[in-house]
Amino acid sequence: MPELRWNPVLKRWNIISDKRQDRPVLPEDSCPLCPGVLEVPEDDYYIVTFENRFPALERQPEEPNLDGDSFYRVRENRGVCEVVLYSSDHEVPPADLSLDRMEDLVSVWTDRFRELSEEEFIDYVYIFENRGREIGVTLDHPHGQLYALPFVPPLARKSIQSAREHSRKQDSCLFCRIIDREKDFADRVVWENEDFLAFVPFYARLPYEVHLYPKRHFPTMLSLKDNEARSLARGIKTVLGKYSNLFPIDDFPYITSFHQAPVDGKDYSYYHFHLEFYSLQRAEDKIKYRAGVETGTSTFISSLSPEKMAQDLKETEAERSDGEVNGG
Amino acid sequence: MNRTVEVTKVDGLKKEKVEKEDGRLMIYYRPREDGEDG
Numbered sequence: 001m002p003e004l005r006w007n008p009v010l011k012r013w014n015i016i017s018d019k020r021q022d023r024p025v026l027p028e029d030s031c032p033l034c035p036g037v038l039e040v041p042e043d044d045y046y047i048v049t050f051e052n053r054f055p056a057l058e059r060q061p062e063e064p065n066l067d068g069d070s071f072y073r074v075r076e077n078r079g080v081c082e083v084v085l086y087s088s089d090h091e092v093p094p095a096d097l098s099l100d101r102m103e104d105l106v107s108v109w110t111d112r113f114r115e116l117s118e119e120e121f122i123d124y125v126y127i128f129e130n131r132g133r134e135i136g137v138t139l140d141h142p143h144g145q146l147y148a149l150p151f152v153p154p155l156a157r158k159s160i161q162s163a164r165e166h167s168r169k170q171d172s173c174l175f176c177r178i179i180d181r182e183k184d185f186a187d188r189v190v191w192e193n194e195d196f197l198a199f200v201p202f203y204a205r206l207p208y209e210v211h212l213y214p215k216r217h218f219p220t221m222l223s224l225k226d227n228e229a230r231s232l233a234r235g236i237k238t239v240l241g242k243y244s245n246l247f248p249i250d251d252f253p254y255i256t257s258f259h260q261a262p263v264d265g266k267d268y269s270y271y272h273f274h275l276e277f278y279s280l281q282r283a284e285d286k287i288k289y290r291a292g293v294e295t296g297t298s299t300f301i302s303s304l305s306p307e308k309m310a311q312d313l314k315e316t317e318a319e320r321s322d323g324e325v326n327g328g
Numbered sequence: 329m330n331r332t333v334e335v336t337k338v339d340g341l342k343k344e345k346v347e348k349e350d351g352r353l354m355i356y357y358r359p360r361e362d363g364e365d366g
Binding site for chain 2: 050108
């Protein structure tokens with residue numbers, strides 16, 4: 001039963017993918033992402049991407065097992081799900097990757113974005129990383145993922161709609177305005193350099209949520225200049241380094257989420273590329289669960305003020321005491 | 329047996345596309361060595 005089913009109430013596609021039930025969950029005997037075990041036969045590797053063995057979306061999908069109609073719409077789950085291995089070293093957290101390697105990862109993400117955006121059946125390319133067992137990872141090896149979707153997902157659609165309306169009414173970019181407001185206020189800014197600004201947004205939903213915006217306006221990674229790619233790598237390392245040092249725990253759980261314009265051929269020049277980071281760790285020994293209010297109403301309750309979260313992150317060093325992995 | 333289908337370059341990286349035995353695409357990205365032209 002791999003297929004997309006339309007929710008006529010919330011007007012969004014859901015992915016039904018029973019193949020993912022077969023995924024290994026935190027195997028203890030060996031890691032399938034380590035070199036020479038399962039996915040990568042070589043004894044060592046630098047950065048590798050591959051199509052997921054248990055994909056939610058497939059290049060050549062099977063026919064859906066049931067017929068839809070104009071109300072209960074059904075589509076084949078055509079798309080691409082890739083895994084990005086950041087390092088062959090199972091033990092190194094992404095925060096400890098060298099700046100050179102992080103910059104190479106930016107090149108790899110951009111390359112995959114470019115190539116997948118050229119597929120005629122793809123409308124949106126989503127790059128993300130789940131880290132930590134509290135987030136729900138099924139494998140601990142340092143890796144991210146990439147979903148190339150045949151539709152624009154709901155949050156992206158809403159964000160794009162807001163950006164389009166702001167552009168039409170104000171003749172300016174919604175996200176550039178947020179950058180200006182956060183720079184003026186300053187108390188929520190966690191880090192910045194000449195190209196990027198990292199801040200806890202005024203409207204943060206989740207613990208230690210950080211947004212990383214390029215100061216220059218462009219809609220996707222494809223417009224990154226060399227110096228901006230380096231700055232983006234430095235910004236990611238800084239946020240992840242602060243996350244890792246924030247509490248004395250082994251593996252700070254977080255999600256890294258890339259937000260880019262769709263690739264469906266329409267004009268999205270008003271959109272502003274950025275990254276968002278979220279955690280569930282609201283204190284050293286406390287997890288924020290997505291419970292009744294969040295799940296049932298999509299209204300988020302934060303027990304930490306954005307200003308307090310920004311202050312905590314500002315006071316936390318980004319440097320990692322364990323040193324960095326050789327970038328190769 | 330995995331099969332190399334294309335070798336190109338991306339920024340400072342050598343990019344090797346491989347078709348896995350089961351047909352899935354895999355890509356190795358490696359730092360280019362001095363003088364290596366992808």
